[in-house]
Amino acid sequence: MLHTINKSSFERNSLQSCLNTIDDTSVILLIEDGVICAANNANSSMLAELATQGRVFALQGDIDARGISSKVADNIKLVDYAGFVDLVVEHGTTVSWV
Amino acid sequence: MLHTINKSSFERNSLQSCLNTIDDTSVILLIEDGVICAANNANSSMLAELATQGRVFALQGDIDARGISSKVADNIKLVDYAGFVDLVVEHGTTVSWV
Amino acid sequence: MKISIQINEGPYQHQASDTAYQFAKAAIAKGHEIFRVFFYHDGVDNASRFTVPPQDDRHIVNNWADLGIKNADGNEVELVVCVAAALRRGMLDASEAGKNGIDSNNIHPAFRISGLGQLIEAGIQSDRLVVFGD
Amino acid sequence: MKISIQINEGPYQHQASDTAYQFAKAAIAKGHEIFRVFFYHDGVDNASRFTVPPQDDRHIVNNWADLGIKNADGNEVELVVCVAAALRRGMLDASEAGKNGIDSNNIHPAFRISGLGQLIEAGIQSDRLVVFGD
Amino acid sequence: MSTKKFMYLNRKAPYGTVYALESLEVVLIAAAFEQDVSLVFIDDGVYQIVDGQNTDGIGMKNFSKAYHALGDYDINQLYVSAESLTERGLSVDDLMPLVYEDEDDDWAEKPSIKVVSNVEISKIMSEQDVCLSF
Amino acid sequence: MSTKKFMYLNRKAPYGTVYALESLEVVLIAAAFEQDVSLVFIDDGVYQIVDGQNTDGIGMKNFSKAYHALGDYDINQLYVSAESLTERGLSVDDLMPLVYEDEDDDWAEKPSIKVVSNVEISKIMSEQDVCLSF
Numbered sequence: 180m181l182h183t184i185n186k187s188s189f190e191r192n193s194l195q196s197c198l199n200t201i202d203d204t205s206v207i208l209l210i211e212d213g214v215i216c217a218a219n220n221a222n223s224s225m226l227a228e229l230a231t232q233g234r235v236f237a238l239q240g241d242i243d244a245r246g247i248s249s250k251v252a253d254n255i256k257l258v259d260y261a262g263f264v265d266l267v268v269e270h271g272t273t274v275s276w277v
Numbered sequence: 278m279l280h281t282i283n284k285s286s287f288e289r290n291s292l293q294s295c296l297n298t299i300d301d302t303s304v305i306l307l308i309e310d311g312v313i314c315a316a317n318n319a320n321s322s323m324l325a326e327l328a329t330q331g332r333v334f335a336l337q338g339d340i341d342a343r344g345i346s347s348k349v350a351d352n353i354k355l356v357d358y359a360g361f362v363d364l365v366v367e368h369g370t371t372v373s374w375v
Numbered sequence: 376m377k378i379s380i381q382i383n384e385g386p387y388q389h390q391a392s393d394t395a396y397q398f399a400k401a402a403i404a405k406g407h408e409i410f411r412v413f414f415y416h417d418g419v420d421n422a423s424r425f426t427v428p429p430q431d432d433r434h435i436v437n438n439w440a441d442l443g444i445k446n447a448d449g450n451e452v453e454l455v456v457c458v459a460a461a462l463r464r465g466m467l468d469a470s471e472a473g474k475n476g477i478d479s480n481n482i483h484p485a486f487r488i489s490g491l492g493q494l495i496e497a498g499i500q501s502d503r504l505v506v507f508g509d
Numbered sequence: 510m511k512i513s514i515q516i517n518e519g520p521y522q523h524q525a526s527d528t529a530y531q532f533a534k535a536a537i538a539k540g541h542e543i544f545r546v547f548f549y550h551d552g553v554d555n556a557s558r559f560t561v562p563p564q565d566d567r568h569i570v571n572n573w574a575d576l577g578i579k580n581a582d583g584n585e586v587e588l589v590v591c592v593a594a595a596l597r598r599g600m601l602d603a604s605e606a607g608k609n610g611i612d613s614n615n616i617h618p619a620f621r622i623s624g625l626g627q628l629i630e631a632g633i634q635s636d637r638l639v640v641f642g643d
Numbered sequence: 644m645s646t647k648k649f650m651y652l653n654r655k656a657p658y659g660t661v662y663a664l665e666s667l668e669v670v671l672i673a674a675a676f677e678q679d680v681s682l683v684f685i686d687d688g689v690y691q692i693v694d695g696q697n698t699d700g701i702g703m704k705n706f707s708k709a710y711h712a713l714g715d716y717d718i719n720q721l722y723v724s725a726e727s728l729t730e731r732g733l734s735v736d737d738l739m740p741l742v743y744e745d746e747d748d749d750w751a752e753k754p755s756i757k758v759v760s761n762v763e764i765s766k767i768m769s770e771q772d773v774c775l776s777f
Numbered sequence: 778m779s780t781k782k783f784m785y786l787n788r789k790a791p792y793g794t795v796y797a798l799e800s801l802e803v804v805l806i807a808a809a810f811e812q813d814v815s816l817v818f819i820d821d822g823v824y825q826i827v828d829g830q831n832t833d834g835i836g837m838k839n840f841s842k843a844y845h846a847l848g849d850y851d852i853n854q855l856y857v858s859a860e861s862l863t864e865r866g867l868s869v870d871d872l873m874p875l876v877y878e879d880e881d882d883d884w885a886e887k888p889s890i891k892v893v894s895n896v897e898i899s900k901i902m903s904e905q906d907v908c909l910s911f
Contacts, residue, residue: 180769185525185642187790187821189864190290196654196686199726200765211524212793215821220866240531240834244792246827246841250866259834260535267637268510268541274652274768275776277517277525277642278903283391283508285656285687287730294788294820297860298899309390310659313687318732338397338700342658344693344707348732357700358401365503366376366407372786372902373910375383375391375508383796383911385519387597388551388661393703416799416911417522417551423599427609432704436599459802463521465557465570465615475561479613481599491806498907499781499810506910509643509660517662517777522795527837550665550777566838593668625672632773633647633676640776643794 180205181270185277187215188222193276198225208258208266209237217242218250230254236266278303279368283375285313286320291374296323306356306364307335315340316348328352334364378402379497380412383508385420386435387428392421395507396438399452408446411453411497412439414486416508419461422454424483440485454486455493512536513631514546517642519554520569521562526555529641530572533586542580545587545631546573548620550642553595556588558617574619588620589627647772648679653688655777657707658698662777663691664706669775671709674716681771682713683764685724689731692721692756694739707739714743719755726761781906782813787822789911791841792832796911797825798840803909805843808850815905816847817898819858823865826855826890828873841873848877853889860895 182205188194194216197207207229209217216226217237229235231254239257242248251257258266267273280303286292292314295305305327307315314324315335327333329352337355340346349355356364365371380399384391399409414421426436443452456466461482462475468488472480482488498504514533518525533543548555560570577586590600595616596609602622606614616622632638651670657663673680684692691707698705713719721741728734735758744750759767768774785804791797807814818826825841832839847853855875862868875889893901902908 183639185528185793187793190789190821192288192686193654199761200685200768202765202769205769210528212790212821215790215824215865218866221864223866238528238834240832241792243831243833244835244837244839245790245824246830246871247824248829248831260531261539263532264512264536264539264541267512267536267639272771272774273637273639274774275640275642276654277640277776281505283394283659285659288655288687290820291788297895298819298902300899300903303903308394310656310687313656313690313731316732319730321732336394336700338698339658341697341699342701342703342705343656343690344696344737345690346695346697358397359405361398362378362402362405362407365378365402365505370905370908371503371505372908373506373508374788375506375910381909385551385554385598390659390701390703393701397702415803416795417519417554420519420554420598425599425601425606425611425613425615427596427599427601427605427611429593429597432597433702459563460799462561463563463566464519464554465559465561467559467561471561472559477559477561479559479615481559481613481615491803492809494803494909495783495807495810495812498783498909499779499812504907504909506908508910515775524793524835524837527835531836549669550661567836594665625669626675628669628775629649629673629676629678632649632775633645633678638773638775640774642776 181266181273182207183275184209184213184216185211187212188225194225197276206234206270211241214238214241214245217252217255218247219252223252279364279371280305281373282307282311282314283309285310286323292323295374304332304368309339312336312339312343315350315353316345317350321350376407376502377410378407378503379410379501381506382414382418383416385417389509391507392435399442403446408450409452410501411455413494413497414456415460419456419464419466422456422466422483422486423481425481436483440483443485456486456488458488458490461488510541511544511635512541512637513544513635515640516548516552517550519551523643525641526569533576537580542584543586544635545589547628547631548590549594553590553598553600556590556600556617556620557615559615570617574617577619590620590622592622592624595622646678648770649673650771650774651682652774652776653684653691654686656687656690658703666777667709670718674718680718681720681722681767683722685727689723689727692738694737710739710741714755719743721756722764722767723756723758724761724764725758780812782904783807784905784908785816786908786910787818787825788820790821790824792837800911801843804852808852814852815854815856815901817856819861823857823861826872828871844873844875848889853877855890856898856901857890857892858895858898859892
């Protein structure tokens with residue numbers, strides 16, 4: 180299962196809600212303003228464990244747009260839109276935490 | 278100064294941001310989904326002190342619409358749209374935490 | 376008192392326009408003047424004359440249009456749509472449609488398209504400016 | 510693989526439509542089929558043929574329209590606009606305009622208006638359905 | 644047509660945005676397709692089914708009664724997050740008494756609402772074929 | 778025309794929504810009205826002025842360079858929340874080096890960005906006549 184998060188964890192509760200219900204095999208893809216969750220900041224601990232397990236991805240284009248490419252936290256895997264498509268294909272059902 | 282909050286404190290950071298910058302004389306009006314901040318819930322402590330000072334208002338119509346009229350926390354003053362207008366007139370500049 | 380309003384969101388999707396309308400009506404009922412309502416961002420979509428809501432629902436566009444003649448002193452409530460925001464979102468009056476080679480237009484006649492200066496001017500001319508958004 | 514897309518937000522205001530478009534383009538480039546794009550909520554505004562973005566900006570409506578003929582296998586990408594959501598928001602095709610006594614219409618010809626059943630059907634027929642929203 | 648498991652993920656309060664209303668409109672249409680339908684109410688989505696909603700004061704349509712129709716359409720898997728309720732100072736007694744008649748149990752009237760933990764929601768979620776978010 | 782104090786309250790990241798871009802468009806227009814203009818960047822709004830934004834990968838217009846024009850329009854009171862920066866792992870060095878030429882000091886080039894505490898923002902806010910939020 181693939182979960183997409185498109186909002187900053189500073190602004191909304193969508194990342195927290197996703198984490199409250201995610202199972203042990205699902206992965207998370209951060210897109211749009213959701214890539215703010217990929218940066219080293221006061222909320223980084225929310226995703227650190229899942230990132231260590233290789234289960235957190237972020238859209239490179241959205242990270243570059245927001246000028247935070249030098250701030251990406253450890254173990255977050257960057258993908259382009261083709262990589263987004265692959266994640267959708269590989270992980271079955273997609274849940275969008277819009 | 279009047280601050281309006283139109284989002285739930287569970288969903289967004291707008292109430293917290295407002296509280297981070299509010300001065301000692303301003304009042305808060307909760308409207309739309311912001312009235313969820315007026316109910317007795319896990320976030321009630323955020324507004325309790327200001328409410329005690331009589332500085333927290335909420336739109337009755339929005340509270341009734343969401344079925345939480347029996348849940349309103351202590352010391353929150355309910356107003357209708359005419360009361361909203363009065364608050365705007367009395368309190369100078371309005372800041373909307375949209 | 377002279378009050379202006381900025382609306383950042385379109386009709387139906389967000390409550391912003393509904394609340395702004397109720398606020399404006401209440402202000403007029405109390406004898407205040409709504410000097411200008413400025414529709415910005417998706418707020419421009421509140422001006423579409425193509426809007427056809429379900430029979431049992433409110434008609435947000437017509438509500439605003441009817442308000443346009445209701446200030447207590449007989450002054451019109453100005454309903455101004457930001458031109459830049461409108462063009463991006465497919466809201467056109469006859470003039471903008473002509474300039475852009477489009478065969479029709481969809482702005483309700485109670486609204487008029489103008490520039491962002493009208494928002495700043497509303498802030499200067501009014502005693503209060505209240506923003507409604509998402 | 511057969512993939513469908515649901516878009517909940519209008520163009521320009523939110524990135525949802527942009528991301529969905531980039532996703533769809535990438536999927537087609539990889540040989541997948543975009544079976545249907547369903548525009549719901551404010552997403553219906555992505556179908557306006559009146560849209561006139563600034564010269565130096567992307568044209569979201571035309572981007573989608575151009576995608577409509579680009580599936581690798583020659584199948585069209587269906588661009589379907591929810592009728593109930595569209596009417597509420599002033600998006601009309603010729604038929605709906607006629608039924609509602611409105612003199613023009615604003616749906617780009619690459620899109621078609623249909624019912625919510627088309628969204629459910631997309632979920633049933635496709636291997637994946639991905640939602641883009643606010 | 645094959646049967647798939649459809650989940651509707653409801654996370655937003657009603658009235659402030661249209662998502663709750665338009666989500667319900669999809670669910671009611673979905674019933675005709677005879678798929679396996681679950682609704683999840685989590686976060687502020689739990690307010691969608693709070694009892695006693697009264698919209699007289701805001702000039703918007705009260706659509707909450709339409710949830711009572713779900714049972715008649717064989718949509719009776721309404722999962723509500725226990726944690727979300729508790730955080731909001733709500734209990735199942737604050738929710739609408741939504742019911743259905745169980746055809747496998749001599750049409751006995753049974754509650755459609757099941758208050759479950761987030762862990763259980765996680766399990767239900769992982770069994771779905773399609774998730775529609777609003 | 779009288780002079781008023783206008784504050785633009787920027788709380789949202791760029792690109793995910795259009796508010797940052799359309800807010801900047803208002804500010805640039807506002808310059809012509811010769812009011813006292815302040816911009817506040819707080820919460821995710823601080824990302825609007827982060828240096829090194831590159832939108833090549835998302836197909837959207839990079840409008841961040843336009844902030845450099847603010848100084849030429851005598852808009853040089855850009856207040857950035859220190860707390861918001863810190864929470865986000867950012868410092869003033871991560872922001873664009875926005876400057877203006879001070880006509881009262883022999884046109885010396887000075888920074889337009891002032892990193893201030895939320896308490897100071899509170900004070901600035903309470904002096905405003907008009908607050909435009911996006």
